[in-house]
Amino acid sequence: MTARLQLAGVSKAYPGVVANDDISLSVAGGEIHAILGENGAGKSTLMKIIYGVTTPDAGEIRYDGKLLEAHSPGQSRALGIEMVYQHFSLFETVSVAENVALCLEGRLDLPALRLRIRETAARYGLAVDPDRIVMDLSMGERQQLEILRCLMRDPRLLILDEPTSVLSPQAVEQLFTVLRRIAAEGCSIIYISHKLDEVRALCHAATVLRGGRVTGEVDPRQATSHELAVMMVGSDLPIPERPASTPSATPRLSLRGLSGRPLGLAGRRLQDISLDLFGGEVVGIAGISGNGQSELAACLSGEALCPAGQVLLGETPVGQMRPDARRRAGLAYVPEERLGRGAVPGQSLTANTVLTGYASGLVRHGMVRFAEARRRASAVIERFSVKADGPGALASSLSGGNLQKFILGRELALAPDVLVVAQPTWGVDVGAAAFIRQRLIDLSRDGAAVLVFSEELDELIEICDRIHVLSEGQLSEAVPREEATKDRLGALMTGGELGPVAEPAE
Amino acid sequence: MSELAISIFTGTLIAATPLLLAALGELVVEKSGVLNLGIEGMMLIGAAAGFLVAVQGGGLLPAFAVAALAGAVAAALFGVLTLLFLTNQYAAGLALAIFGSGVSATLGVGFGSQPIEALAPLNLGPLADLPLLGPLLFRFDIMVYLGLALVPVTWWWLNRSRAGLVLRVVGEAPGNAHALGYNVLRIRFLAILWGGALAGLAGGYLSLAYTAIWVENMTAGRGWIALSLVVFATWRPFRVLAGAVLFGGVTILQLHGQILGLPVPSEALSAAPYVATILVLVVISQNRARMALDVPLSLGKPFRARD
Incomplete structure (x- = not known):
């Protein structure tokens, strides 16, 4: 039987880096094939070559036995190759049906299209309502819509790039059910991921890149997680060291009946949240974004103000303090959004160090001490092995992972009492x-919360001493680390009912 | 109903027409993600070019055609600058407004005192002779009907047609639209041309029908009002109509007020339509949750196709 897709000796070099070196692989019809590798292993380049966004320097690609030469994404789609990118390419302000229509040729006939969407969705078990506006959909629903858009075009090879990075465990399991059904109908799937357990639970074959x-x-x-990890990372994965620690006598950060306003359109109102955070412990807030996470984070960082007594740093009520005052009081904060909130994209790493380090000796008499700031930026770069072109490099020139290491290092250099x-x-x-996880544990063992x-x-589960779940604006009871399983937390995330979370078979 | 009430009603619609035309054009431009601040300039160019044709005996229909064409040509200039050369849209739009004022003044030199025959009402035969309804609804010129008709047509085109859907998503996420194979720059350029043509037509209406003379800077800020109408109407055609009618209505009322000699400075009365329109539109655009669906998210941001 001819393979659906066959690569032989595919190579691609960019100035200064060989992205793909002599890669061969073969995907059969109806097979779910994983491309497993770390960031920078060459997964994305390989997908771009298959989809026709880039042309390889050497090697050949065969699709159903036919040689593909210098094909474009348009030709790929005509051949039945569809790609779902990691970052969704949906239009937020229009309906599900209109989003699908934009990907199909021909006259706009929404009533007929709605019917077709319902049929296709039912066939694959997708929960997609054609009349809803994309803005109102959860991440899981958007993912399903992305896939549905591809399915409407009857694909024969579906490429998914890190599809689960923003999904809840339940949504992941739903996605897998759908993907298995798609594969069972004969469509091949290339599944790009760095998550070992997902690949082991879903895929029939895996090609590991490094x-x-x-x-x-x-x-x-058949393979164990350990074997896969060794192939992927090149060595054993370090298991974080968690020395025992004694919590401080009094809490470092306390929330007392916090009920912040919803932020933005899809915001959540926080429901009377109370929490004590002690020095020496790492506490986790689990839950899918959009359940009050951004509201709670904003109330902690000071971006949103609340009644003074609802947030306490030590004994000090800080609810009415702005972010700079809270930083002076010993709080450090690393936001989820790195470019724009964690760092200023168009400024150097040195300047970005001053941004949060002003209270710790980088500013004197209102003047910035650039030499000192540069030294500190260099120290962070070295200590956290940040891949950057020195402290003068612009924040926007760093890859996401490297920038995250830099931002975290910058905050840790402040030796905060409380880190969010x-x-x-x-x-x-x-x-x-x-x-990064090890550094977080270390910070707590040095006495910070x-x-x-x-x-x-x-x-x-790996790093926290206890875990709370934030769901629909409500904070669950603490689950101690020893009792925390994906099942239990997943159930709390979906409001108590036990979802069909399958643990990958060992 | 008294003569006065009828004349206020019809005068309102006539005064609203140039605003309506220009604002509906700009609405389409902005929905594609482009902010063209130069409406005032395009209106003036349209007004001068149209008047030039009419005053030299070219006929009113060709005069309107030339007005629209001139507006579109001015807009094309803006389009090339902002889409191809990625000039800042705000700066280019402001420049267009000033440029239009200068060009139109130059074109109109020497024609200032020459009157032309204004655009006549459409002959609707027996309809115009209906009691009450005739003078109220059926004695307008064709441009008033055109402006009114464009409201539902624009709404339908934007919300029901495939091309309108594509235009809206180009205005929301041009990168995604590009990835799906839509030609973002071409769509935006066509939208800019359409907006320019309607602005030119609106200007032409002022010089060919509303006043039937050429006066330098005769648009008197209507281009700017049209611009703010679009924003305050939250990019919805029927709200644009409401805003334009409101502006027209207060314009006519204050004229009557001036004629009656109300004890208010005439400058204050002249300012009334501008103040009233902005106030009302600010109030109705307060519902932010609903607005988020209507705002073109990439408005004013340049788009460059990668590779």
């Missing part, structure tokens, strides 16, 4: 993520 080369071709259902971090390892590769917002339950 540094642009194939380092393994395995059946992920949102999504510490989003888009950061496995090795760097492990490093650390609060981590994350959608990744594995991460929270």
Whole structure:
């Protein structure tokens, strides 16, 4: 049987870096094939080559046995190759049906299209309502819509780039059910990911990339996570060290019946949130974005003000203090959005260091001490092995993972009493993520209180001493680390009912 | 109903027409994500060019055609600058407004005192002779009907046609539209031309029908009012109509007020339509949640196709 897609010796070099080096792989009809690798392993370049966005320097691509030469994305779509990007390409202000219509040729006949959408959605078990406005959809629903858009064009090869990065565990499981159904109908799927357990639960085959080369071709259902990790990272994954610690006698940060206003259109009202955070512990806030996460983070950082007594730093009521006053009082904050809120894109790393370090000796008599700031930026770059062109590099020139390391390092250099971090390892590769997690634990063991917002339950279970779930603006009881499982947290995230969360078989 | 009431009603619609035309054009431009601040300039160019044709005996229909064409040519200039050369849209729009004022003044030199025959009401035969309804509804010139008709047509085109849908998403997320294979620059350029043509037509209406003479800077800020109408009407055609009618209505009322000799300075009365329109539109655009769906999210931001 001819393979649906076959790559032989595909190479692609950019100035200074070989993105793909002699890559060969083969995907059969109806197969779910994982491309596993860290950020920068060459996954994205390879997908662009397959989809026709870039042309390889060498090697050949065969689709159903026919050689593809210098094909464009348009030709790919005509051949039945569809791609779902990591960052959604949906239009927010128009309806689901209109979004689908924009991808199809021919006359605009919305009533007929609505019917077709309902049929297709029912066939694959997608929960997509054609009349809703995309702005009102959750991340999981948007993901399903992206896939539905592709399905409406009867694809024969579907490429998914990190499709689960913003999904809840339940939504991931739903997605897998849909993908299995699609594959069962004969469509091949290329599944790009760095998440081992997902690949093992879903995929029939896996090609592991590292540094642009194939380092393994395995059946992920047979391989262990350990074997896959070694192929992907090149060494064993460090397991974070969590020395025992004694919480401080009095809380460092307290919330007393906090009920912040909803931010933005899809905002949530916080429902009477109370929490005590002690020095020496890492506390996690689990839950999917949009359940009050941004509101709670804003109330903590000072971007949103609330009645003074609802937020306490130590004994000091800070609810009415602005972010700079709270920073002076010992709070550090790493927002989820790195460019624009965590760092100013068009400014150097040195200037970005001054941005939060003004109270710690970088400003004297109203003048910035640039030499000192430069020294501190360099120290952060070195200590956190940030890949950047020195302290003068613009924040926007760093990759997401490197910028995150820099921002976190910058805040840790302030030796804060309380650190609030949102999504510490989003888009950061496995090795760097492990490093960041270890730093967070270390900070807490040095006596600071650390609060981590994350959608990744594995991460929270790994680093936190206790975990709360924030769902629909309400904070759950604390789940101690020993009792925290994905099942239990996932159930709290969806309001108590147990979703069909399947643990990957060991 | 008294003669006065009828004349206030008809005068209102006539005064609203140039605003309506210009604002409906700008609405389409802005929905595509482009902010053209130069409406005032395009209106003036249209007014002068149209008048030039009419005063030299070219006939009114060709005069309107030339007015629209001149507006579109001026807009094309803006389009090339902002879309191709990525000039800042705000700066280019302001420049167009000033440029239009200068060009039109130059074109109109020497024609200032020459009157032309104004655009006559459309002959609707027996309809115009109906009691009450005749003088109220059926004695307007064609441009008034055109302006009114464009309201539902613009709404329908934007919200029901495929081309309108594409235009809206180009205004929301041009990068995504480009990725789907839509030609963002071409769509935006066509929208800019359409906006220019309607602004030119609006200017032509002032010089060919409303006053039937050429006066330098005769638009008197109507281009700016049209611009703010679009924003305050939250990019919805029927609200633009409401705003234009309001402006027209207060314009006519204050004229009557001046004639009756109200004890208010005439400058204050002349300012009334501008103040009233902006006040009312500010109040109705307070519902932010609903507005978010109507705002073209990429408004004013340049788009450059990568690779």
